[in-house]
Amino acid sequence: MEKVIGIDLGTTNSCVAIVENGTPVVIPNRGGYKTTPSMVAVTEAGKRLVGHIAKRQAITNAENTVYAAKRLIGRKWNSPQVKNAVATSSYRIVEGPHNDVRIVLRDKEFSVPEISAMVLQEMKVIAEDYLGESVSKAVVTVPAYFNDNQRQATKDAGEIAGLDVIRIINEPTAAALSYGFGRNIEKTVAVYDFGGGTFDISILEIGAHGVFKVIATAGDTFLGGEDIDARIIDWLVSGFKEEHNIDLRQDRMALQRLKDAAEKAKCELSSVRETEVNLPFIISSGRNEALHLQRTLTRQTLEELSEDLVERTVDICKQTLEDAKLGKDEIEEVVLVGGMTRMPKIQSAVQAFFEKEPNKGVHPDEVVALGAAIQGAALVDDKQEMVLLDVTPHALGIMTFGSYFEELIPQNTTVPTHRTKIFTTSRDNQTAVKILVMQGESQRAEENELLGEFILTGLRRAPKGQVEIEVTFEINADGIVSVRAKDLETGLEQSIQVTATSGLTREEIKTMMDNAKDDLVDRRTTEEFEAAKQEAEKLIGEIEKLFPQVQQIVASSDFGRDAIEKARAIVEKARAAIERRDAAAVKEQIEGLTRTHRMFKGVVAKT
Numbered sequence: 320m321e322k323v324i325g326i327d328l329g330t331t332n333s334c335v336a337i338v339e340n341g342t343p344v345v346i347p348n349r350g351g352y353k354t355t356p357s358m359v360a361v362t363e364a365g366k367r368l369v370g371h372i373a374k375r376q377a378i379t380n381a382e383n384t385v386y387a388a389k390r391l392i393g394r395k396w397n398s399p400q401v402k403n404a405v406a407t408s409s410y411r412i413v414e415g416p417h418n419d420v421r422i423v424l425r426d427k428e429f430s431v432p433e434i435s436a437m438v439l440q441e442m443k444v445i446a447e448d449y450l451g452e453s454v455s456k457a458v459v460t461v462p463a464y465f466n467d468n469q470r471q472a473t474k475d476a477g478e479i480a481g482l483d484v485i486r487i488i489n490e491p492t493a494a495a496l497s498y499g500f501g502r503n504i505e506k507t508v509a510v511y512d513f514g515g516g517t518f519d520i521s522i523l524e525i526g527a528h529g530v531f532k533v534i535a536t537a538g539d540t541f542l543g544g545e546d547i548d549a550r551i552i553d554w555l556v557s558g559f560k561e562e563h564n565i566d567l568r569q570d571r572m573a574l575q576r577l578k579d580a581a582e583k584a585k586c587e588l589s590s591v592r593e594t595e596v597n598l599p600f601i602i603s604s605g606r607n608e609a610l611h612l613q614r615t616l617t618r619q620t621l622e623e624l625s626e627d628l629v630e631r632t633v634d635i636c637k638q639t640l641e642d643a644k645l646g647k648d649e650i651e652e653v654v655l656v657g658g659m660t661r662m663p664k665i666q667s668a669v670q671a672f673f674e675k676e677p678n679k680g681v682h683p684d685e686v687v688a689l690g691a692a693i694q695g696a697a698l699v700d701d702k703q704e705m706v707l708l709d710v711t712p713h714a715l716g717i718m719t720f721g722s723y724f725e726e727l728i729p730q731n732t733t734v735p736t737h738r739t740k741i742f743t744t745s746r747d748n749q750t751a752v753k754i755l756v757m758q759g760e761s762q763r764a765e766e767n768e769l770l771g772e773f774i775l776t777g778l779r780r781a782p783k784g785q786v787e788i789e790v791t792f793e794i795n796a797d798g799i800v801s802v803r804a805k806d807l808e809t810g811l812e813q814s815i816q817v818t819a820t821s822g823l824t825r826e827e828i829k830t831m832m833d834n835a836k837d838d839l840v841d842r843r844t845t846e847e848f849e850a851a852k853q854e855a856e857k858l859i860g861e862i863e864k865l866f867p868q869v870q871q872i873v874a875s876s877d878f879g880r881d882a883i884e885k886a887r888a889i890v891e892k893a894r895a896a897i898e899r900r901d902a903a904a905v906k907e908q909i910e911g912l913t914r915t916h917r918m919f920k921g922v923v924a925k926t
């Protein structure tokens with residue numbers, strides 16, 4: 320059966336898992352870590368770095384290191400979230416060609432799906448190294464509250480990375496799958512997922528025989544550990560300003576150091592009551608004097624700084640319970656997911672709201688990837704008994720006259736689902752009708768997210784009102800929206816032109832995919848070369864050590880001199896191949912080097 324990996328593409332960390340012999344397991348990366356930072360960098364030499372190596376050089380290469388790209392995926396340039404990111408990020412964010420967002424790394428612009436694709440590709444490589452075979456199918460998770468644009472952009476990222484994303488599933492749902500997997504429980508659970516960038520709450524009914532039914536979901540895709548870090552940074556920056564009248568934000572390197580220190584302090588305060596933030600030589604005073612930042616942060620101050628953020632998650636929980644038409648007492652288990660749920664204040668806020676101790680039995684960093692792997696295995700194995708019924712987090716509708724939002728599919732409807740609506744022409748001989756499709760909860764169209772402009776073209780010429788077009792709005796199991804149209808009288812499918820609002824065009828995706836593939840080939844070639852070089856150099860070293868001895872022993876015979884000549888030639892050829900960085904040629908010489916080394920050892924051993 321074909322192997323399907325599950326990838327949790329996180330704001331801060333990503334994780335990949337697979338089901339092996341019926342058991343879901345997380346795949347460690349080469350460093351042995353089970354999660355990989357979702358960071359991408361380009362070095363001065365133009366080399367791409369992903370994961371831990373990107374994180375390790377973030378401070379010295381702040382401008383060319385991307386973190387939290389997921390907060391930008393599928394967003395429009397003019398959105399408030401993008402404005403926020405532009406103002407606070409240490410890397411450069413610019414406007415793209417479709418009102419979208421591009422990130423500049425060493426003078427080259429990358430789309431956000433391209434950046435996410437680098438992380439996905441890394442996860443693919445981690446899985447391939449572990450499995451020893453290539454992997455092409457994946458289930459990728461997204462925050463439950465992601466809208467269609469964000470889901471579509473994530474799918475594009477998968478495609479750019481060379482992955483066939485067979486399903487997109489919601490992170491809290493994946494967590495619930497992993498929590499309930501193989502336990503045959505019947506329970507109503509709430510999954511509270513507070514990660515680095517996003518917050519989600521989902522309420523599910525887990526039924527016997529592997530039925531997972533989501534009843535309601537909600538969240539905030541711009542609310543996470545990043546925002547709590549930002550509060551600490553603000554606190555540090557304003558304290559420093561008061562003391563020295565210098566704005567640390569002007570300096571990208573200082574900003575990156577602050578970010579690091581803020582996150583570290585936050586994590587420490589989950590286990591201790593106070594911690595010291597210590598950043599020597601953070602900036603120069605301008606009078607050739609280095610300034611240091613040193614401040615004590617207590618858990619209480621952190622809780623005050625982040626109080627409203629925690630409160631926001633609780634408000635969303637309250638709303639979701641109402642949407643699910645359930646009382647707190649009907650929630651039998653609250654499952655905590657995401658790194659932020661290690662913060663004591665968050666645990667106590669959740670406990671106070673649900674009036675029960677939350678379950679900390681699942682691994683907050685790994686459970687989402689495990690759930691994705693479980694879903695992946697179930698999709699390719701028809702013997703698996705598992706039914707997953709998720710919902711759409713946003714209402715789907717269209718813009719009507721007067722800028723109103725007409726809801727067609729309500730929030731929390733089980734997906735896949737569809738809804739049809741008849742449109743008629745309003746003028747004689749009208750040949751085109753434009754439909755603005757949007758997602759959101761507001762009655763005012765402009766407050767919702769525009770998904771696309773669908774233009775029905777080439778309509779029959781007829782007096783107004785006589786052409787009736789049936790339009791079908793569909794949300795598939797990935798939560799992705801599509802629109803089809805049919806002329807009711809002729810029964811003909813009507814063509815629809817979709818104007819991407821912030822997504823990439825097919826051609827762009829194709830080019831980015833080719834680039835990503837080239838990059839992977841380059842990387843594989845480099846790795847292959849490095850491995851061959853290492854092996855060859857080791858052999859050369861040992862041969863050279865033996866040379867003087869061997870020469871002494873065999874130089875008296877013609878045969879011996881000949882053997883030495885040959886050995887020198889092999890070593891020279893290997894050296895030249897290393898010099899040329901020619902992996903195949905180096906590999907070719909390894910056999911000769913091995914033979915020579917064995918012969919030399921034999922000669923020396925005999926005497």
Ligand SMILES: Nc1ncnc2c1ncn2[C@@H]1O[C@H](COP(=O)(O)OP(=O)(O)OP(=O)(O)O)[C@@H](O)[C@H]1O
Binds near residue numbers: 328513543
């Ligand atoms: N011990 C801890 N105390 C407090 N916060 C922590 C701790 N450990 C990790 N975190 C925070 O958890 C966040 C990362 O969580 P996680 O890895 O679940 O997020 P993610 O999956 O990358 O993001 P998202 O799901 O939002 O896309 C970071 O903000 C990190 O600082």
Ligand SMILES: [Mg+2]
Binds near residue numbers: 329330514515687
């Ligand atoms: Mg997460």
